[in-house]
Amino acid sequence: xxxxxxxxxxxxxxxxxxxxxxxxxxxxxxxxxxxxxxxxxxxxxxxxxxxxxxxxxxxxxxxxxxxxxxxxxxxxxxxxxxxxxxxxxxxxxxxxxxxxxxxxxxxxxxxxxxxxxxxxxxxxxxxxxxxxxxxxxxxxxxxxxxxxxxxxxxxxxxxxxxxxxxxxxxxxxxxxxxxxxxxxxxxxxxxxxxxxxxxxxxxxxxxxxxxxxxxxxxxxxxxxxxxxxxxxxxxxxxxxxxxxxxxxxxxxxxxxxxxxxxxxxxxxxxxxxxxxxxxxxxxxxxxxxxxxxxxxxxxxxxxxxxxxxxxxxxxxxxxxxxxxxxxxxxxxxxxxxxxxxxxxxxxxxxxxxxxxxxxxxxxxxxxxxxxxxxxxxxxxxxxxxxxxxxxxxxxxxxxxxxxxxxxxxxxxxxxxxxxxxxxxxxxxxxxxxxxxxxxxxxxxxxxxxxxxxxxxxxxxxxxxxxxxxxxxxxxxxxxxxxxxxxxxxxxxxxxxxxxx
Amino acid sequence: xxxxxxxxxxxxxxxxxxxxxxxxxxxxxxxxxxxxxxxxxxxxxxxxxxxxxxxxxxxxxxxxxxxxxxxxxxxxxxxxxxxxxxxxxxxxxxxxxxxxxxxxxxxxxxxxxxxxxxxxxxxxxxxxxxxxxxxxxxxxxxxxxxxxxxxxxxxxxxxxxxxxxxxxxxxxxxxx
Numbered sequence: 043x044x045x046x047x048x049x050x051x052x053x054x055x056x057x058x059x060x061x062x063x064x065x066x067x068x069x070x071x072x073x074x075x076x077x078x079x080x081x082x083x084x085x086x087x088x089x090x091x092x093x094x095x096x097x098x099x100x101x102x103x104x105x106x107x108x109x110x111x112x113x114x115x116x117x118x119x120x121x122x123x124x125x126x127x128x129x130x131x132x133x134x135x136x137x138x139x140x141x142x143x144x145x146x147x148x149x150x151x152x153x154x155x156x157x158x159x160x161x162x163x164x165x166x167x168x169x170x171x172x173x174x175x176x177x178x179x180x181x182x183x184x185x186x187x188x189x190x191x192x193x194x195x196x197x198x199x200x201x202x203x204x205x206x207x208x209x210x211x212x213x214x215x216x217x218x219x220x221x222x223x224x225x226x227x228x229x230x231x232x233x234x235x236x237x238x239x240x241x242x243x244x245x246x247x248x249x250x251x252x253x254x255x256x257x258x259x260x261x262x263x264x265x266x267x268x269x270x271x272x273x274x275x276x277x278x279x280x281x282x283x284x285x286x287x288x289x290x291x292x293x294x295x296x297x298x299x300x301x302x303x304x305x306x307x308x309x310x311x312x313x314x315x316x317x318x319x320x321x322x323x324x325x326x327x328x329x330x331x332x333x334x335x336x337x338x339x340x341x342x343x344x345x346x347x348x349x350x351x352x353x354x355x356x357x358x359x360x361x362x363x364x365x366x367x368x369x370x371x372x373x374x375x376x377x378x379x380x381x382x383x384x385x386x387x388x389x390x391x392x393x394x395x396x397x398x399x400x401x402x403x404x405x406x407x408x409x410x411x412x413x414x415x416x417x418x419x420x421x422x423x424x425x426x427x428x429x430x431x432x433x434x435x436x437x438x439x440x441x442x443x444x445x446x447x448x449x450x451x452x453x454x455x456x457x458x459x460x461x462x463x464x465x466x467x468x469x470x471x472x473x474x475x476x477x478x479x480x481x482x483x484x485x486x487x488x489x490x491x492x493x494x495x496x497x498x499x500x501x502x503x504x505x506x507x508x509x510x511x512x513x514x515x516x517x518x519x520x521x522x523x524x525x526x527x528x529x530x531x532x533x534x535x536x537x538x539x540x541x542x
Numbered sequence: 543x544x545x546x547x548x549x550x551x552x553x554x555x556x557x558x559x560x561x562x563x564x565x566x567x568x569x570x571x572x573x574x575x576x577x578x579x580x581x582x583x584x585x586x587x588x589x590x591x592x593x594x595x596x597x598x599x600x601x602x603x604x605x606x607x608x609x610x611x612x613x614x615x616x617x618x619x620x621x622x623x624x625x626x627x628x629x630x631x632x633x634x635x636x637x638x639x640x641x642x643x644x645x646x647x648x649x650x651x652x653x654x655x656x657x658x659x660x661x662x663x664x665x666x667x668x669x670x671x672x673x674x675x676x677x678x679x680x681x682x683x684x685x686x687x688x689x690x691x692x693x694x695x696x697x698x699x700x701x702x703x704x705x706x707x708x709x710x711x712x713x714x715x716x717x718x
Contacts, residue, residue: 085705135708413713476710484709492581495682498663499583499591 049291051427052279053460055212055378057251058404062337062344063215067223069348070334070361072119076144076352077389079131082107083185088115090142096123098144099153101328103177105142113187114177117153118330118350121146132374132388134381141389144352156326161234166194169238169323176322177329177392182206182283182312183375185393188319191309192238200239204292204303204310205232207248207255208276210283211376214396216333217313219346221248221255224317225262231320232271239309244271246313247288251278280378281458285310287427299454314395334390336362340369340399355386355397371405373398378459414467422461422471428454432461432471439474444485447478455479571600578619582611583662584684586636591662599624610636611683642683642698644676650695657687657696 080088088105092098098117105115124143131139161169174189205228209217221228232244248256259273276282276291286297288310295306303310311319314332321327330351337344342363349358355372359365373380374394390397398404422432430451438446452475461471576596587608589595598604599620606620607629614631621628631638646657646666653671665681668674676687676696688696701707 081705085708131705133705133708134710135703135705137703137705137708139705470713473710473713477712480709484707487707488580491682492579494680495581495583495663496576496592498665498680499581499593502662502664503591 049277049279049282049287049427050429051425051460052281052287053425053463054278055280055463057278058213058337058377059215059218059251061213061339062335062346063218065345067216067219067333067346067348070350070353070358072146072148072150072350073353073357074146075354076118076121076146076350077127077129077354077387078105078115078142078144078352079133079389079391080105080126080140080142081131082111082113083179083393084111087140090126092123092142094123094125097121097147098123099151101155101330102153104144111187111190113179113185114175115142115351116177116328116330117144118352119144119146120149120151120153130385130388132383132391132394136384156328158324158326161230161237161323164237164323166238166240169234172323173238173319175328176318178315178318178322179329179392180312181314181318181332181392181395182285183379183393183395185391188311188315191311192235194238194240199307200304200309201241201243201307202293202309203232203235203239203241203244204289204308205244205246205313205316206283206285206288206310207246207252207259207313208283208288209252210249210278210280211378211380211396212280213337213398214335214376215337216335216346216395218252218255220313220317220333221252222258225258226266227320227324228259228313228316229262229266229268229271230324231316231318233268234319234323235309235311235316236270242270245292246271246273247276247282247292248273249278249282250275280460281427281456284427284456284458286456299451329392332390332392332394334358334394335396336399337396338373338399338401339403340366340401342366349390351392352389354389355383358390358397359386359399365399367401369399370402371398371400373400373405377404379457412468413470416467416469419466421464421466425460425464427458427460428456430455432475435478436469436471436474439478444478444481447475448482452478452482569597569600572596574623575599575620578612578616578623579609580611580616580682582682582684584611584682584686585662586610588635605629605632607632608635610638611641613638640700643678643681643701644683644685644687644696645678645699646674646676647695647697648673648675650693652693654692656690656692660686660690662686 082088086107088107090105092104098104099120100117102117103114104117107113121144124145126140127143128138129141130136170189170193178188179185180188207217207221236244246259256273256275263271274292281287282291285303289303289308290296293308295308297303298305318329331348332351333346334349335346336358345362372383372386374383374397375381376396377398380398416433416436418433426432435447435450435452455475457472457476459472465471576593579592579596581592583591587595589598595604599606606626607617609616610631617631618628651673653668653673655670657674658666658668662684663680663682665677666674666687667677685698688698
């Protein structure tokens, strides 16, 4: 039926999706407190635009970050702004950061309502601006500002929009449920994006193990008459939902190393992002909630919920029936690419697609004793979806030759963890790769700082030389003036005498 | 014979032009050495800045192990560049320390501008009889402002771990 390109590497993982996929998405309750970390995706501080004690309304802008990749943050419900707190944030480091806290008043009073507009009357620039104003970022997990992605770029022409509905991570079902329940809304969102990009062709990639979602989207296409939108079924192989992997599978185009999908004429958006675009443009609602899968054997009632951004995980867990027995790990994101949280006090962010409450049955405690030496079996290389040689990168990483890792394509590693799973020696390969990446990033930052310091040192030197020259010149001028004055003096009284 | 003379004259003109056109400013070796130095401008090596030290190394007037902020890694990089054997850091010039940042205890500052004059990278902001402050992002942690302060109000503090500078930990290696 459809041509299937062969995806190299990847794994057939046990899905565990039935835990949560059969239940409809329901609205989560508004928590007493909303928590917003004041750092953006790259760790830069966000500027708070409200004051302590202010009453904010639902959808009001409360913080923003500057720069090309700047985004806006909106209050998810009405309430009072409390004093900023230094608390733990949803980040793999488990570090603390300043957080904006809103004590909700339960009224959920909406703020300035944006008039829903007819998207067919909007220009591409208008759509981009509205998407930016609505604070939309990629909801697939990377949180890249959507407005930046869809802003027309004259240099690199885009011809295809790819919608990522291939939810390949085990356990997560939020995109699956979205496609089942809101197919026509998603199609309208796609229309808006196509208009912004001024292109016609769109492909939705959905995994073969989501028959209901495929059915729903296909039916919606039939009914709406948006025939230019194609549905393509992709094999349920992890990590087919990786941006580059999906683009390759659907179009046969390979995104260059260190490049972006636009370089091959593709823009890729997650299903959740498309839904947010629909809500922003067609409904006039800013991004204040998203669908989150709460799942795992450690939770009493696994399900999907519309959760307000900023909701503490604790609240969400108690709404889903609470913890079920002893918990091994609390994971934000999926089993493969998510990270462990030290406690459940952190807030849901725009990037949170899943809260996985894992028991010891689902995750095993990695014990150091299990780690055996690398036997160079090459299993990791055949599992790698990006054609890397993980064993080589590991070899250089553990030896501290991080530059060498880079020459083996370290920065093309998507950290999918396939090599970790297949390694018979239980070597935590991805952990090595992440450490190496951190080291190289640090080196790059240090080099930049050194260049800056050198520049400032040189500027200071030139300034000092200049100051010295100026001072000498001033002294010389003064001396000259003094000499002139001294020469003038004896003659002056003589003249006066003459006159008298 | 005449032709040969003409040819040589012609080649001479080309060479003369090339020498003028492709003249290399400064010593390229100094630039390469300087690129490996940490640009802290602290003067611990005994030279007034990283560039003078680089020049001294290039001329053979200084050893490669006199830069404590560069540490062992820096010595190794210099040794690789110059084809020398790496050697341990000469501790008479100081020991390798964790990078810190200068912080002025602002209530104690009397506004004497001595630290501003001492800072090699203009990272201290202030004016006479006004409180001074350090621009943390520009500070190289060279310690040069600490000594001239008459009221000892400058402290070198460790850089706090934040989301921006956090590093993924390396796995604990199991040696067999």
